[in-house]
Amino acid sequence: MTAPFIAVRHASYTYPGGRLALHDITLDLGPGEFVALVGRNGCGKSTFCRLLNGLLLPNPGVVTVAGIDTRSPGSELMVRSAVAMVFQVPDNQIVATVVEQDVAFGPENLGLPQEQLWRRVRDALELVGLWEQRERPPHLLSEGEKQRVAIAGALAMQPRCLVLDEATSMLDPAARKRVLEVAHLVNSQGTTVVWATHDMAEARQAQRIIALDHGRLAYDGSPAALFTDTALMARLGLLPPPAAQLAAALAARRPSFPRGLLYPEQVVQAVLEAPVASPGPLAS
């Protein structure tokens, strides 16, 4: 077990006005993990994300990032450069009128030397596949491209953790796939990724799923174990990815059908390999 990069201890959060959004959450996020965060609309996902980089402070409870308490005075710069956030609507976080200047905005505030600053901008834009678009105004980009600009801006801070709060929910499937690929790429280079989503087909690609229910931690474990726990899934208001639903429907009809399949290719394979009464239809 590696040391936790982010430690959340008995963290609760109540919004001004009295709504309790998170209640007594305790968990660790390790370096290099890819974690999906799921749960109903209003279950506390966004609040949880905001605790991770000190946009909101737990009360009561503690969140530490690389050992630093997010509540300690003066910790904001260190915490926010270590944990970068990308929001649902990219327009809300794009500030400049030229793509590369927007990406440079965060690291400029770190007071980096010019050469280092622009190398970071270039690396980030190349990683998200937008280097060619660097001189365009962001408002002329598609929503998916804007979201990748926002991610590039976050990456230019060279964060150790990238938190994406439903960053793909307003994107079309092609753009969504591209953004998810970028998240996996960043993760493969060692960055911790927290991916809040309603899309279980996205969540199944994570190593670990954290599910919230009415502000409480309801599940923390593998995608397969969550998706096959029908009672818990129902309580959380979640449905397994379509391929897993089909696999379950097949297993219910034929007990020998393998359990816990999550991906379309696995289901196709298992169907083709299942013994049949007549070999005719499988002859090809």
Next chain:
Amino acid sequence: MSAAVKAAISIRNLSYTYMAGTPLATPALDGVSLRVNAGEIVALVGQAGAGKTTLLQVCDGLLRPPATGMVQVLGIDTAEPQALSRLRLRVGLLFQRAEAQLLERFVGDDIAFTPRQAGLPRDEVRERVRQAMQAVGLDFEEFKDRRTFNLSGGEMRKVALAGLLASRPELVLLDEPTAGLDPESRTSLLEVVRRLRDQGATIVIASSSMEDLPGLADRLIILNHGRVAAEVPGADVWRYGPLLRAQGLDLPELCSIVEHLADRGLDLQPRSLDPDGIAEAICRIWTS
């Protein structure tokens, strides 16, 4: 389709350009012709920027009658004077970002807005609001006095949908209705759509995601760069994988499984495109 079926929407050669005549002119629709029959559920699919939202807003009369082309909605030419006031109660549009169409401070008032504007009697308005809230799963007593803009994103979308239902429209236009909704809210929204159809409404859904559409829509109209690129029947959408992929769209996951099995020689012909329908079809082949 027989000519006796009434058209809910009939569009001929419609083009629409934003900021036309300025250096910022952006063409959105380019020579679109299509027909939606009364009582149908039709999906408009296509990537972001394909023209789906523009088309819905033209049908709702939100965008002014076009310079070129003809748009008839519920038998009314949208270019006619008074067309909008005649259509206002009969056509309902759910915006992609629901919060953009909410305007009253309290939930009940927001849902009552259109029926009140139409001058319906007080009791009738109240009853409509109650029924509309019930249909979308918002408890009347719990939510009617809640502050609209303190709700969660999913709840706001339900309020917007209830507001649409309260005017009892014959034609319902939904712009990316499931984006950002959790699975439960998504399922219940799709239930509302089916119920509306059972009550005789015509429904047009714009969506960039194909996932919910095959079991729901009678037809899928594919838009690409402002043009109608193709039309696909909802029931066997999985037979059109190559065509959809050429348009930058993906088959829904279950349809892709049916397609892959067909490619490997297992032609399932499922009765429905949900997990149970497909599982049954696979079991039929196993035991045949």
